[in-house]
Each structure stands twice: as structure tokens, then as C-alpha cells.
Amino acid sequence: MSGCGGGGGATTPAAPPPVGTPPPPPPPVSNAPATGLLRDTFRNNFQVGTAITNANAQSSSASADLAVDQFGMITPEYELKLNNIAPNEGSLDFAEADDLVDWAIGNNMTVRGHALVWHAATPDYFLQGSPADIRLRLEDYIAAVMDHFRGRITIWDVANEVVSVDLYRGDEGIGPDRRSNWFEAVGNADYLDWAFRAARAADPTAQLFLSEYETENAFKRRWVIEILQRFADRGVPIDGVGHQFHLNLDTDPALALAAIDDVDNQFMGLVNHITELDLSFYRDPGTCWESETNCIADIGPTAPDGMLATQAQILRDLFTGFVQRSSVDVVNFWGVKDDDSWLNDVPVERYNYPLLFDRGGDPKPAFLAITDPSYVI
Ligand code: G3I
Secondary structure, three states, rough: OOOOOOOOOOOOOOOOOOOOOOOOOOOOOOOOOOOHHHHHOOOOEEEEEEEEOOHHHHHOHHHHHHHHHHHHHHOOOOOOOOHHHHHOOOOOHHHHHHHOOOOOOOOOOOEEEEEEEEEHHOOOOOOOOOHHHHHHHHHHHHHHHHHHHHOOOOOOEEEOOOOOOHHOOOOOOOEEOOOOOHHHHHHHHHHHHHHHHHHHHHHHOOEEEEEEEEOOOOHHHHHHHHHHHHHHHOOOOOOOOEOOEEEEEEOOOHHHHHHHHHHHHHHHOEEEEEEEEEEOOOOHHHHHHHHOOOOOOOOOOOOOOOHHHHHHHHHHHHHHHHOOOEEEEEEOOOEEEHHHHHHHHHOOOOOOOOOEEEEEEEEEEHHHHHOOOOOOO
């Protein structure tokens, strides 16, 4: 036995195949990127994450495998929302969220908590009673949830989509605050102050975010800034702004990057997270979102090369801008593969191609464009 611990002695070479034997087929061409290529490309700039559901994670799906292979962070797409944790008064069900959070941590990924307050995920009971009743219920809920995940989740979307939607009314509207179920039940937007103060008290080490869509729209962004200024005036604790960036192929990247610059220029010290990045292949009129009318026709099961190239160029320009802005700490896609996306069902059911990986799990031109500077779009 040789001293190296391996077996000693010569081996007999395999007999050559009989004359005329066809050569073995070439190994299958794999389009799979090198493990960790996406997160490592931006490791010195920001974390790259993705939304994923517990159902996807626990089924060892292609999306789950890709998430582990390429991303460094996840955002539970649904499991941490109030209507999933506390669908009924008096009980908290963390089961699905625990499974997903522990799966992520077990795969060396960090977790963005999304979201403590969101009008679209608030059971009716939660807003019953007086403002004082609602405040107590909210403070107790936030304390319980953040205590439960302490040490496992250190970033929270405390409030999601709380800015006025009067943008669509074509006038100054009644901003800055969204007249949501929360606003109507409390009578004003003080619930935001309550939520952020409760979150800071629950876990002083956590980073607290206000997350909003269409911050790339300067009109709407003025209202975001107004709310941030009110927080500053009142001493409401906040650490950053989440820009959802649900964009499309008509998006001018400069407008999205201007949203980051506005926060930087007026609220130095706040960080910027991109929280729900995707690029829809449709730019529908408002009536499609409001009443599913006048929607753009379904592109069908094959994404046109020209649209894939446009998506690749926009994402290359966006990521170049994100890298140049030191306040950008996270870029989180809202899904892994195109068929994971909410945009296949909303505003109407049709094929969409908003993400980095196609339905077969292969990287799209957009993935190549942001990870390989030499890639020609
Ligand atoms: O997991 C349950 C499953 O057990 C059940 O059988 C099924 C039928 O009821 O529902 C499943 O839960 C669904 C969940 O997605 C997971 O797939 C919920 O019904 C469905 O409402 C939920 O939709 C999510 C939506 O937020 C509402 O929470 C979407 O996946 C998610 O992409 C979407 O994400 C939002 C962000 O939170 C905020 N910004 C906009 C974005 C898109 O709407």
C-alpha cells in the first residue's frame, strides 16, 4: 500500500473499440452559466436576489435550483404577507414562511422581508375598531413577526405601495398618501409612523424600507419624497427606499436611475433597493389594468428576438447605472424563470418574458448582457 494511502501498481489500458464503431456523441451543450456567475459579477456592488414561493423552493424545481445557483438573496413572494401569516384574528401561522426562510438560509442566501403593511394583503378584521385599536393590533403584529424572524431576516419592507395613485387622474390629485383601506380606517397616514416606529423597536438591527412601484415616474416620485420628508420632520425611523421597478420594453433606463439619484440627492444616508425588477413585454393602456380592456394581444409562446435584445440592452444600461450608484445595496428580480412571473396572469393571462431565464431555465440575452461585458446584443 503506498504511503499516500492510494492503491499502488500499473493498470491495463482499455481495449480500443472495434473498427467502424462510431465516435461517442459530443457531451450535451449546456447553456447553464457558471455557478454563482450572477451574484459574483456584482458581489462588490450589491446583492442580487429573486422572489420565489415556498411551493417552488420545496419542490426542488428548476427555479429553486437556479435561485440557489445564481442568486444570493430571496424575497418570499407571498409567504410573509399579513394575509398569509394572520388570515384570522388571534393566530399567527409562520409555517410556510419558516420553511422558505430556512430553505434560503440553508442555501446560504439572505432574505428580504416583504411586507409588514400592504393594503392588498390586509384581512378585513385587521382594520376594525378605532384608530387606537388598529394601532395596537399593528404594533403587536409587527413585534411578533419581527421577533419570530430575528436573526434570520434583517431587511423589511415595512410599508408597501402607500403612495397616492392619483397619478392616473391627470391632475394634482390628492397625494402624497394612497387613500387605501388603511388610510380610510385610520383617517390619515399615521399608520405609517406607527409601523416604522414599531419595527425599529422590534429589531433595532433591522433595515426598514418603504417600497413603491413607479418611482421611475417623476410625478409620482415627488409624493414619495414628500412622505420621506414628513418622516424626517417627525423623526420616523427609516433606512431605505425600495424601488419595485416593474418596467417594460419602452422604459428609459435614465428615468429609473433618476429615482435613485433623487433619493440620494435629498436623503443622503438612505439606501436604495430595487425590490421587484422585471421588464414586461407589454405596455398596456390603463384600461387594461383597470378593466382588462384594450390589452395588447398575446405575443404567443415564442419571444421575438428583437424584444429579447431590447430587454437585454435596457437591463445592461440599468445594471451599469446600479453599479455606478453606491447607495444601491440590493437588486431583486421578481422571479427566476419567465413562467414564474405574475405578469403571465396580470393584468391578463398571456405569455410574458420579463425575467433573466426562459421557460426552459436557460439564460436569456438579458442575463448574458449583464454578466458578460463582451456579449454582443
Ligand atoms: O400558495 C397558495 C396556494 O396554497 C393556494 O392553493 C393558491 C390558491 O388560493 O394560492 C396560493 O397563494 C397565491 C400566492 O400568490 C402564491 O402563488 C395567492 O393566492 C396569490 O394571491 C399570490 O399572489 C401574489 C400577489 O403579490 C399577492 O400576494 C403574487 O404571487 C406576487 O407576485 C404579487 O407580488 C406583488 C408584490 O407583493 C407587491 N408589488 C406587486 C407584486 C405583483 O402584484
